[in-house]
Structures are given as C-alpha cells and as structure tokens.
Amino acid sequence: LGVEFGGVIAIFFYIAQAIAVTLYVIGFTEAVFSAVPDISLSFQAIATFTNMVVFACVFIGAGWTIKLQYGILAVMTLSCLSFFAGAAQTFSLETLNANLSANWTAKQSFFSVFALFFPAVTGIMAGVNMSGDLKNPSKSIPKGTFWAVGITAALYAGIAIFLAGASERAVLLGDTFVMKDMAWSGALIYAGVFCATLSSALGSMMGSPRILQAFARDNIFQKIKWFGAGSGASDEPRRAIVLTFFVAQIGIMAGDLDSIAPIITMFFLITYGTINLACFYEMISHNPSFRPTFKMHHWLVALLGAIGCLSVMVLINPLWATIAMILAAGMFYYIERSEILVQWGDLHSGLAFEQARKALLRLENEKFHPKN
Template identity: 60%
Template sequence: MPAATDASEPKGPSFGTFGGVFTPCTLTILGVIMFLRFGQVVGQAGLWAALAVVLASKAITTLTSLSLSAIATNTRVRGGGAYYLISRSLGVEFGGAIGVLFFLAQAISVAMYVIGFTEAVVATYPTLAPHSVTIASFVNMAVFVCVYIGAGWTIKVQYGILAVLGLSMLSFYLGAATDFSTTLLADNLSPHYREGQGFFTVFALFFPAVTGIMAGANMSGDLRDPARSIPRGTLAAVVVTSLIYLTLAVLLAGVRPHEELIDNNMVIRDVAVWPLLITAGVFAATLSSALGSMMGAPRILQAFARDEVFPWLKFFAAVSGPSREPRRATVFSFVIAEACVLLGDLNAIAPIITMFFMITYGLLNLATFYESITRNPSYRPTFRYCHWSLSLLGAVGCLAVMLLINWLWALVAIAVIGAIYAYIRFMEIEGRWGDLRGGVAFERARQALLRLEEEAYHPKNWRPVVLALASSAWSRPLLAIYGQWLTAGHGVLTLAQVVRGDVEDHAERRQRYENALKTFIAKEELRAFAAVVVENHLSDGVESLVQCHGIGGFKPNTVLFGWPKSESASLAFGASLRLLSRLRRSVICARLTADNAPPEPGMSEQQTHDALWDAPVGTIDVWWRGMQNGELMMLLAHLLQRNPEWRRNQIRVLRVVPNAEAISDVLDHINELAAASRIRVEPVVVVSNDAMRTIRETSAAAAIALLGFEAPVEGDEAAFYLRMEHLAGGLPRVLFIASAGGMALDS
C-alpha cells in the first residue's frame, strides 16, 4: 500500500503579514472585474441590490476566511496553502483531489489573467491587435521570470503594482467627488435589468472578483509566522476591499446614468481625473493577479509532490537556490499557462476553474466544521472567532454559489473531484499525517468501528480511553466523576470491577455487578460503559480488563485507580502498576482525601449529587519535571478545564529550581510549551532545595495537583507508597500520573 508522507519543509525566505498575505490577497481581489465590469453590476442591479451583491459575496468569503484562520492557527502550517490545510484535516483523498485541481486552477488562471492583460492593451492600442498572441506570450514570460527569480523579487514587484492600483483608485475617487449628482444617485437606486438578466446573474458576474482570499495562504511556506500572518492579512484584505467595493458602488451610482454604466466597460476611466492612471490600474490588476497565481501554483504542486501522493510527481518537490524556490514546479506551471495562452480562448474552461476555486473554499469550511464538531482534543486553534456553525454556513454558501453561477459546471467540477477522490481511495494511498478521519470514526464508533481499526495511528488523534478500576462495589462515586471529567466528552470512560473467585461459581454474581454498574452510571448521569470480570486475584483481573476490554480504537490507553488507603495494600498495588507499565498503559492514581467525607445529615439525594459534581475552588497545578509524564499531565489538565464545572480553574505549570539563575530559562521553556500546545497556562517557578515541602506548600490551596511518577521496582512497593504519601502530604486532591506516551503537545 503506497503511503503519502509528511515530509518536513526546509525554511526558506520569510515574509510578514503585509507583504506575504495582505498584498497578494488585495491585488487578486481588486482585479479586472472591478475596473471593467463593476459599473455593469451597479447599472443593472441598482445601488441597493449592488450593495447586497457585494455584502452577500463578502459574507461567504468572510466565513471562509474565518475557517481559514481557525485551521491555520491549529496546525504548523507549511507550504501548499489550502491543499496542506485540507489534506491534514480531511485526509489524503480529499487533499490529493484538491492538490490536483487547485494547482491546475492556479496555473490556468495565469493564462486567463495574461490574456485579460493583453485584451486591455489591445483595447488601449488597437493597432497591436494582430500581435495579441505574441504580446500575451511575452507577458507570460515576464511573469514567469519574476517568479522564477524568487518570491522576494515578486513581492517587491507587487508593492509597485499596489502603489499603481492605489493611485488609480485615488484618481477615480477625485473625479467622482467632482461629478457626483444626488439626482443620478436617486435614479440608480432601483434596478434596470436588461433582458435575460436578474439579481442572480449579476451576482454570478461579480462573485469571482472576491475569490482571491487564498492568495496569501498559498504563500504559507514562505511566511515568517503563518499562524499569525494568514488570519490577520486575509481578514484585513477582506475588510479593506469590502470598503472599496461598497464606496465604489455608491460613487458609480452617483456619477453616470445606468445606461452608460451598463454599456461602457471603461466608465471608471471616463470618470477619473487622470484617465491614464485607470489604464495603468487595469494593467496592474491583471498583471498582479497573474503574478499571484504564478507564485501560488508551483508552491501547491511542490507541497503536493513532497507528500508523495503520486510518486511520479516527486520530481517537482525539489527546491532551488539559497531561498529554496520551487523552480521546477514554476517551469511546469509556466508551460501549462503558455499552452493555454496559445489556445487563445479560455471562455470554455473559465467556469470550471471558478468551480475548482469554490470547491476548495467549500472543503476548507468543511474541514474546519469537522475539526470542531468531532470534538477532537487536538483541535485547539488560537483564533477564537470561528464556530462550527459559521464553517458549516460557509460550506453551504460555497455550494449555493457554485450552483448559482452555473449548475452544469458545478456538477462537472464535483464529478471531477469525486473521480480523483475515488482513484486515490482505490489505490489505497495512506496519509502519514494526523487527520480527522480517526476522529470522525471515533465519534461514530458503532457505524465506523472497522474503519477506525484500519486508520494509521497519529498522536494528533489521541483521546483518553479511560478504564476506571475499583476492587469492590462502586460505593465512592468520585472516582467515576473524575473519570468523566478527565475524558471531558472527548474520550471513552469504562467503569470496571474485578469480582474475586472462579468464573464458573460467580457468573450470576458477575452479571449482577454489571447491572449494578449500569444503574450507577444512569443514576449519576455518566457517559460511560460498564465492565466486570471474575478472577481469583486482583492483578489477574486488571490484566484481563486491560488486554481484552474494548475493540480497535476503543481499547483503554489509560487506567484510573483510587489511591490505596493503607501501606498494607501497597504490594498488590505496586504489582498492578508494574503490569500496566509493561502493557504500555498510562496510569492515573487519584488521591482524593478531601472529598471522601460522607454527605452532611439532612442532605437530599439531589443535593448530594450536586455536591459531588461541584468542582473545588483553586488552580489546576501541573508540577513539571519533563516530557515523559508532562505531556499527558498537560493534556489532562486541559481536558479537565474543558468541563463547565472547571472552566474557572486556572491551569498553572510549576517547576522547582535550585537557584534563581534558572528562573528565566525555565519560564521561557514553560511559555514555549504553552504556545506549542495552544493551552493557556500560568507559569510558576519556585526556588527551593526541598521539592517535596515546596510542592505541598505551593499547592495547598489548589483545586487539584498533578504529579508524575514511575512504577516501583519489585520489593520497593512499601517505600514507594510512603514516599508518594510524603510528597502529597496534606494536599486535598492529587492525581499521580505515569504516561505510556502516544500523545504529543504540538500535534
């Protein structure tokens, strides 16, 4: 079975938010439609409907930008833009299909913009019409050379183009301010549709103008800080261009009658104070769009080739020069664009290119929706202004726009992407990176259990599958309640019990205990399963449960114990800990001394239940001693805080150091851990030569403390028990944790 790899990407030249994201997005959005077709939109639809067209179009791209921002801040973004983000969420099949289509759409778009540039030149200088193909090829070559030299050079060129575009808009605004007429504005408020035209046809004409939001994301591999630059630059471009289009609509409605707005494609030039600047603006808009597509296409192909979805594309994964440019992929993009330039008329395939862009945006929204709705613990975006409902609305909006623009081409585009998806699935190509397929299968366990079993494991999809053990009947519900809190609706909790004796003699008893457990689960409103085994010895029962309970991805990876009440139980307890260590299971030992008091006299059953479910006041203290147990401790603290009862409890990550000189380095280390894990914590460093006393004193008022440990060696059980008891001292609530691995903070 071939496998798509997740190769690391070398660090190339880095650009900031303005140059790497805002500029290419803005230049792609403010394109030829603004200069040559927006007057027609206002003239036919009227001002009110034109404003509605702009706002509706921007609403869809804003929703997509929010999804893009969320998913870009939830993963370490490398080159490939939308392809990389979609493939890492929806899997190799959707990622591969998007990689092919998005690359082709970008490469062919270069030809479209080059031909648009040539048409503008010919319209300005009609004597050059016989040489239009030569001019187009020359411009395509010039675009190719700029990009081949490197992204740094191209960004500088785009700065100049942005300046020209700004001057051309200033020229129009000054002219419109002089010619503005409230009488014309009043007449242009209502629609003046020509025969066969309506709101939706005008909407379809305008919408491609706002589809440039991925221009910055396509540069993801060249950004200094993609997680910061992509959200800020993309949303800033959406806001700025929205203001431009809205003010442009008002001014156009007030400077020319609707007949001229509809019939004169160069009405903006006629209104401007300096018409030559509008001509330069048209040239700049088409040229900048061509440059943006020529920069984006090879980077998508390079990222796609690096993942080895199709091994025969690996040739294009190479980088060139000190700035590590994708020059092989750039040459191939140029060849495709030139072939389309020589064909001349791209009207036949232009609609399906637009559909490919829309499918990309729709799938990006869908990826963010699934990341959120499956409640994957690894989905922790630092961008907070996106909800699953907005992502779903964006996906539905993209589909609606596709059908609105051209339902036939929409179906063709969907069929093409479906065929590529089916081919990749038929070839059984595996993605060696974490994606949502395991998470979706987990949430739909009964329907997708077999698929979950076949999924390649990745730390990104780690979830707590907790087996909570008690040696007698579940008379202490706190262990079960903490088990539910630690899974936080993201994992699976099983309440287990070992019945001492022979299975032939105690089969009926085993069933009674299981029924009692199910009754307990229903009474306490737990989302948990019940498991009971009959064994002669507790350690044998633990071994049976850990090895045999669960199916596929639902096998327990974490065992939750209650801490022994006395030293006499330490021998059997230590043996169980060693067994679980050998079986590669994480262990949580809950020492809950403050919460084991009987209910107060006179309390009703409901009051007792509510008291048990009240989270204690204080912080969640994670005592850091390294990654071995620290990763699991951090994730469990995060999951604990996700519960409504614990949301007001701040997570503290604490460490004891022997001298003050180490404080700065340790604080930096903790802050880096927090940033990588996207978990909000308060770092605390305490200088002390007595770690045990410091832990007891510092966490005395904590709601709960998390401390790591290692299973005791044989013969050291009693000393281990006394040592841990001394460490915890009078702390009211302690979780002793031993991690078996399998999770990663930065996944």
Template identity: 60%
Template sequence: MSSGSKHEPITSTKFGTFGGVFTPCTLTILGVIMFLRFGQVVGQSGIFTAIMIVLAAKVITTLTTLSLSAIASNTRVKGGGAYYLISRSLGVEFGGAIGVLFFAAQAISVAMYIIGFTEALAATFPSLADNAMGISTLVNLITFVCVYIGAGWTIKVQYFILAILAAALGSFYAGAIADFNPEYLQANMRPSFLEGESTFTMFALFFPAVTGIMAGANMSGDLANPSKSIPTGTLAAVLITGLIYVSQALLLGCARPAAELIGNNMVIRDIAVWPILITAGVFAATLSSALGSMMGAPRILQAFARDEIFTSLKFFGSGSGLSNEPRRATVLTFVIAQVCIVFGDLNAIAPIITMFFMITYGLLNLATFYEAVTKNPSYRPTFKYSHWITSLLGMIGCFGVMFLINGLWATMSLLFIGAIYWFIRSKEVEARWGDLQSGVIFERARKALLKLEDEVYHPKNWRPIVMALSGSGWTRPHIPIYGHWLTSGHGILSLAHVVTGDLEELSERRDRYEKQLRGFIKREELDAFPAVACAQYVSDGIESLIQCHGLGGLRPNTVLLGWPRDHSRADSFGATVRLIARTKRSILAARFLAHRDEDDETDKATATDIADHWTVPSGTIDVWWRGMENGELMLLLAHLLHRNPEWRENHVRVLRVVQNEQAKDEIVNHMKELAASSRIHFEPEVVVSDHPVAQVIQSTSREASLVLMGFQTPEEGHEVAMYESLELLAGDLPRIILVNSAGGMTLES
C-alpha cells in the same frame, strides 16, 4: 508516502503579514472585474442591490476566511496553502483531489489574467490587437522570469503594483466626487436589468472578483509566522476591499446614468480625474493577479509532490536555493499557462476556474466544520472567531454559489473531484500525517468502527478512553463522575468492576453487578459503558479487563482507580500499578480524602451523597509540572476537565518549585512557550522557596479544586516507599489525581 519533514526549507527570507498575505490577497481581489465589469453590475442592479451583492459575496468569503484562520492557527502551516490545510484535516483522498484541482486552477488562472491584460492593452492601443498572441506570450514569459528569480523579487514587484492600484483608485474617487449628481443617485437606486439578466446573474458576474482570499495562504511556506499572518492579513484584505467595493458602488451610481454604466466597460476610466492611471490600474490588476497565481501554483504542486500521493510527480517536489524556490514546478506552471494562452479562450476557461476555487473554499469550510464538530482534543486553534456553524454556512454558501453561477459547470467540477477522490482511494495511499479521519470515524457506528481499524494512528487523534475501576459505582462515586468529566464530549468511559471468587459460582453475581452498573449510569446520566469481569483474584480480573475490554480502536488507553486508604494496601496497589503499566496504559489514581473513612464495597452511598459529588469545588485546577513525561497528559487532562461547562470558572495553573530566584524567569518563559505551542490557556506560576517541596505544594494548592501530580511505577519491593513519599507530598490536600503517563499523545499536535 513522505510527510515532507525532510524537505523543510532553510529559508533566508521569510515574509510578514503585509508583504506575504495582505498584498497578494488585495491585489487578487481588486482585479479586472473591478475595473471592467463592476460598472455594469451597478448599472443593472442599482446602487442598493449592488451593495447587497457585494455584502453577500463578502459574507461567503469572510466565513471561509474565518475557517481558514481557525485551521491555519491550529497547526504548523507548511508550504501548499489550502492543499496542506485540507489534506491534514480531511485526509489524503480529499487532499490529493484538492492538490490536483487547485494547482490546475492556479496555473490556468495565469493564462486567464494574461489574456485579460492583453485584451485591455488592445482596447487601449488598437494597433496591437493583431499581435495579441505574441503579447500574451511575452507577458507570460516576463511573469515566469519574475517568479523564477524568487518570491522576494516578486513581492517587491507587487509593492510597485499596489502603489499603482492605489493611485488609480484615488483618481477614480476624486473624479466620482467631482461628478456627483443627485439625480443619478435617485435614478440609480432602482434596478435597470437588461433582458435575461437578474440579481442572480449580476451576482454571478461579480463573485469571481472576491475569490482571492487564498493568495496569502498559498505563500504559507514562505511566511515567517503563517498561523498569525494568514488570519490577520486575509481578514484585513477582505475588510478593506469590501469597503472599496461598497464605496465604488455608491460613487458609480452617483456619477453616471445607468445606460452609460451598462454600456461602457471603461466607465471608471472616463470618471477618473487622470484616466491614464485607470489604464495603468487595469494593467496592474491583471499583472498582479497573474504574478500571484504564478507564485501560488508552483508552491501547491511542490507540497503536493513531496507528499508522494502520485509518485510520478515526485520530481516537482524539489526546491532550489536557500529559500527553497519551487523552480521545477514554476516551469510546469509556465508551460500550462502558455498552452492555455495558445488554445484557450477567456470566456471558456473562466467558469471552470471559478468552480475549482469554490470547491477548494467549500472543502476548507468542510474541514474546519469537521474539526470543530467531532470535538477532537487536538483542535485548539488560537483564532477564536470561528465556529462550526460559521464553517457550515460557509460551505453551503460556496457550493450554493457554484450552482448559482453555472449549474452545468458546478456538476462537472464536482464529478471531476469525485473521480480523483475515488482514484486516490482505490490506490489505498497511506498518509503519515494526522488527519480527521479517525476523529470522524470515532463518532460513527459499526461500519465506521471497522474503518477505524484501518486508519493509521497519530497522536493528533488521541482521546481519553478511560476504564474506571469504580466498583459498583455507588461505593466510590467520585471515580465515575470524574471519569465522566474527563471524557465528556471527547472520549469514552467504561465503569469496570471485578467479581472475585469461584468462577463456577459467579455468573449470577456478574449479571447482578452489570445490571447495577447500568442502573447507576442511567440514573446519573453518565456517558459510559459497564464492564464486569469474573476472576479468582482481583489482579487477574483487572488484567483481563485491560486486555480484552473494548473493540478495535476503542480499547482503553487510560485506567482510573482509587488511591490506597492506608499502608496495608500499598503492596497490592503497587502490584496493580505495575500490571497496568506493563500493558502500556496510562494510570490515574484518585486520592480523595473524603473517602478515606468509607467501609467496604457492600456499603452504598445515598443519592444525596452522590449529588454532592457532582458539585464542582471552587478553586483552580493545579498541575504540578516536573517535565513532559507525565506533564503532557496532566496538562491535557486539566484542559479537558476545564472544558466542561461546570468547570469553566476553575482556571488551570501550571506550577513549579525552584530554590533560587535566578531560575524563575527562564522557567516562566518556558511555560509561556509551552502554552503557545500547546494552544492551552493556563496561568504559569513559579514558586521560589527553599522549604521542603511537600510543604510548598500543600500551602500553594490548599485552595485548589483539584491537584494533578505525576508519579512513577514502583519497582518490586518499593511499593510502600512510593506510597509514603506521595502521601508526604499530598498531605491534607482534599482532591488529588496522581498521573502516570504511557504516552501516545503530544501537546503540539
């Protein structure tokens, strides 16, 4: 299945926040319910309860918008809106189900809005009532032509509709203020429910009015900066439309008695100073919603078809022109809408459309919840106002509203999406994009681990699975402690020890060392596993551990070991490094001066000594940048270390040395771009100096809490030279981790 990269559009026009997100969201939210049904909600519920209904509905859509904003700012958003975001998080099964369901909802919505327009037109001009089918068909055709020409033309039409809508609201506000009546205000504070009606039924009547928050996200492929425009534009639309609905609830209750609010669907027109503007507003609201759905549905289908989940839909993945317009998908959307116009009924199709939207919003919240709660290192959204709790509440709210509106339709809709999910899963469709499946499976037990074996690996799901050659733990406590900090909440740590000697006599010693490691892990409350191997030589034991330790997708990808104390151990260290590199594992060598004068492993550190190692040193976390080869891993490790609560005050610096001032600005800009693309906050610093690099590094990082530097695997015979060159760079810096990356991760995932 294609990831869609070869279909990247060469777009001549990209839309901004206002035109591409705010306008379509606002026009969809301020729709036909505002003009034709909101008076009834206020009349039956009373002003106070009506405002509570608006606020409750807005809370749910705001929570969903926060999830949408977080997930949209965590990935490069392409075409497909909610389908793209959900599929890239929850996987191909949920993504495929949402692709079918959300496209169908958007396509059928076109018919619903056009039927609503025709009914409003017939109410205004009764003589046209007998030609309702022909009028609906004509409006559907006009809407289709506008969208077929291109999104740019449609956006311009929406600007005109937005102006009409603003004029209609102005006319209503002027009339309502002029008709203010304190007696109506006092009387309408209390509910006046008709028989069989309640706060819940009024909430169900109103809620579809606020389900327009995806209108902007559906244009994701046509936005210049979707990760910025989607959060800003959608939240602005939610806020402004919320203020409009709250103020309308208050003014309606102050301008007319409850009986008139309940019995007159066109009460807003009667209140307005210029009624013709309200009529125009009703037409504009329904037409704009039809245009928004006619724009959004083809883009969902186009993105869905390009992923080739169903090969029969591949035909609809093609785009036309420089702007990559989904014209084939637009034709299909027109046909579906026309079929619904001919055979559909507004009251019959409205509930199922609402259910489809709510499932989409609920799964979007679920996707963001999983992204956050599984602590995937690739989940680094630039939008910071979403939390797994808000996502969970949004998901509960969406599914709760479904059953509140109509329990039967809610059940049928969930069964429908479940059937699609099962069908796609039974086909064993292979996705070639990174999703949260591996991240979720990582947190589960044996059955989930077996499933993890079948998942396609993607750099997005890289986690530090560290094997620390820590001896017994007591002898070099800085290694397991730093291994714990680098993996805590994100990966897996194993404390490894090699027992050397005659294999026939090592069984008892092996058991003793493993017990000792378990005791150390328990006492220090480490999230780690012991790993002890017996071998005649240390190198053989390390090779055995690297190849055999772990299970399935939980095999170590990184080895953490100590740096040699002196030249005499440089040869054996270089051989060990080459051995680890051949197994395609990353290498972290901890050079801590405090341990230079330690004796052999038989000496144990005291409990007080180990407690000292848990004390986080003050200063920055310095990453000395020399390129992406080792730099990606160094920066990601610095980010993971900084995420530990104890290290939050230790800010990350990325440093580089240049010899002339002219190169400084270019490198600083490059580092800022790196920070933006990686979504990792760090302080870029370029040091201009013609002094030896070693002198610059030691003077600049003298007060650092930890220094990260890259190194290359030495060739045979060059071990001592490598050791001496790195010792020269390190000098008397107290804490350094030298990094040799084997790849497997990318900062932009």
C-alpha cells in the same frame, strides 16, 4: 477528512490558481487593446508575451517579485485616488437612485455576473499559499487576511457606489472602461488596470506552484514527485512554475475572459466548500489535533460556508457544477484506490480517540454491576 479529501482540495486549488493566471493575463491584454486600439499584434501574441514576462519574474524568485508588488501597489493607489477625485465631480444622488435597481438584461442574471466577478476576490488564500515563506504564519496569515479583505471590500463597495452615482446606466452597460472617462486622469486608470492584473497574475504564478510543490512532497502521487523539488536557498518551486506557465498558456490559447471566469469560479468554490467542510467536522468532532491559535471560529460558520459554496455552484451553472463534482468524486475514488504509503493521521483517527477518551472518563463515575 483524510488524504482523499486533501488530495482533491490540493488538485482543484492548484488548477484554479493556475488558470487564474490566464484570467489576469487576458484582462491585462484587453486593457492594452483598449488603450492602444490600433495595435498591430494579435490578442494571443500580446497575452503570450505577458504570460512569459510574468513567468520570468516569478522564476527569478519570489523575493524579487514581492518587492515589485510595492511599486505596483503605489500605482494602484494613485489610480484609485484619480478615479474617486474625478467621479466625485459628477456624482449625484439622483443618478445613484436610478442605478440602484438591478434591471437585468436578457443575457445576464445575478449569478452569471457573480461567476464573472468571483475570481476577483479569490485572493483570500494568498497568505496561506505563501505560508512557507512567512516568518510567523500563524500570526501573520489571520491578521493579514482580515486586513486585506476589509480594505478590498471597502474599495470595491466605494467604486461600485461612485460608478452608480456618476454615470448613466446605458454607459455602465456598454463601456467596460468607463472609469477612465470619469477619472481625473485616464492614463492613471489604465496604469492601475495594468498593475492590478499583473499583480494578480504574479500572485497566482507565485502561489499555485507552491501548492503543487507541497502536494508533490506529500508523496500521494509518485508520478508528480518530480515537481516537489526546490531550487536555491529559498526553495523556489521552479519545476512547478514551468508547468503553471504552460497551464496558463493553454488557457490563453483556448478561451476568453467571459468563458474562463465561470470555470475558475467552479474550481474555487468546490475548494472553499471542501475546506469549510473539513473545518466543520474538525470542530464538531473535537479532534485533539485541531488546535487553531486563531479563536474566532465556529462550526456553524463553517457549515454555512460549505452549503453556500455548493448552492452557489448549482445556481451559477448546474452543468458545470455537476461536472466539477463528478471530477472531484473521480479524484477521490482514484486516491482512495491508490496505495498511499504515507500517513499523517486524519479525522477518523482523531474521532475514534475522542470517543474512547469520553468513554473512559464516563467509566470513572459508572456504577458497576456483576453482570458487567
């Protein structure tokens, strides 16, 4: 779609990933206060300390942080097993049937809850964020993404079913840590929540600086070129990591979980919608440079994805959706008016080439007339 759309996607995706660190750090801090209600430190103090720990882990290097994730995965697995084992003892079909209908409260609706839950499933781009660190990204990213989506979808569905079948509606509405009461070990649930939020915070703190680093190296904005520098043999984006830490810290000082989640949702949806739109145009234009090795794609899926993202944005919060689209349009206009010195080729050039190729091929079978 050109450097303008690419720039908008990069900026919005970086901001979404950076603010996501705030979301996960706040989630971790809320779990700490639930586990230790008499703690004397303030909420912001614990959240700030957690943000500093996440920053320090990622600043040391992605390799060390990725190894740490294996231990986190083990704890989360034990936590999930503890929940399912405990919830199975009180599970009943009668309770499940009673909780199947939505019965929304006055303050909530499907889309307000969707906005809160959506940031929990935005890790679909985690593999793409780390593509520069993968040995074979064209093979690893599709396979890893589908496995990750499949496993997490099954896990989320299983947790929702067991929660609905093992607890009364009033408890589910009022107790955000009801899982600890159902589980075989409440301590394992807290450990799982700690690890899940820290793992997600580490992932966003690793991924977002790499987005900024790659964008800075594209030389679209000379003012952010400084963030394109890498450190060490693994080209760690330490300058971008520092900026991401401060972006996350601003969010920690400014908001809470319920207010931050819908904002992140808007940034992610407009990013995913634009990516789907780009894929749609690439496929219908038959751009010669668009040759994905992953063959399971169709232009209709991409189009529906773009329309779906835009529609959900409006349904969640028309005001925030309008603000997000105005910001995107403003960034697009600014990049379009800027003097971009780099060229990679875009859809417009590819489309012109494809049209010229088709016209030349058609001339081979054309019957010429003296007037032509």
